[in-house]
Amino acid sequence: MEAAVFILSLVDCCALIFLSVYFIITLSDLECDYINARACCSKLNKWVIPELVGQALATVLMLVSMHWFIFLLNLPVASWNIYRYVKVPMGNMGVFDPTEIHNRGQLKSHMKEAMIKLGFHLLCFFIYLYSMILALIND
Numbered sequence: 055m056e057a058a059v060f061i062l063s064l065v066d067c068c069a070l071i072f073l074s075v076y077f078i079i080t081l082s083d084l085e086c087d088y089i090n091a092r093a094c095c096s097k098l099n100k101w102v103i104p105e106l107v108g109q110a111l112a113t114v115l116m117l118v119s120m121h122w123f124i125f126l127l128n129l130p131v132a133s134w135n136i137y138r139y140v141k142v143p144m145g146n147m148g149v150f151d152p153t154e155i156h157n158r159g160q161l162k163s164h165m166k167e168a169m170i171k172l173g174f175h176l177l178c179f180f181i182y183l184y185s186m187i188l189a190l191i192n193d
Contacts, residue, residue: 057193059119060186066112067179073105074172081165084155091152099148106135112178124181131174 077098084094113132116125138149146154155161 056119057186057189059115060182060189063112063115064182064186066108067175067182070105070108071172071175071179073101074168074175076101077168078165078172081161081168085161091155095147095150095152095155098150102139102149106139109135
């Protein structure tokens with residue numbers, strides 16, 4: 055059972071790593087003017103909810119399987135994703151808004167956030183991999 059939890063978390067983490075890389079590539083395309091702000095934001099907003107669900111799934115899995123350290127490690131990122139989604143101003147297109155993405159350095163902050171999430175998901179990937187191998191050896 056424990057190995058199955060970590061295998062599912064590992065697959066989920068791979069998907070989140072892919073999404074983080076996709077966010078970084080799309081934001082850097084916007085930064086270099088390869089795509090316009092509207093196209094960039096519509097591409098990114100399409101993946102905000104799947105990212106939120108993926109992170110929440112990993113957090114709930116660790117809570118249900120009583121891996122407290124990993125649960126507490128995932129909780130701030132899941133909370134941040136929920137907070138960011140809930141605090142979208144009325145009238146905006148989504149978390150990424152084309153009218154505001156170039157204002158007040160939002161592009162840089164979104165890029166920094168995507169880089170931090172990529173580092174976090176890579177760290178979690180190796181933690182899940184180690185825990186999965188340990189669970190498979192102990193079974």
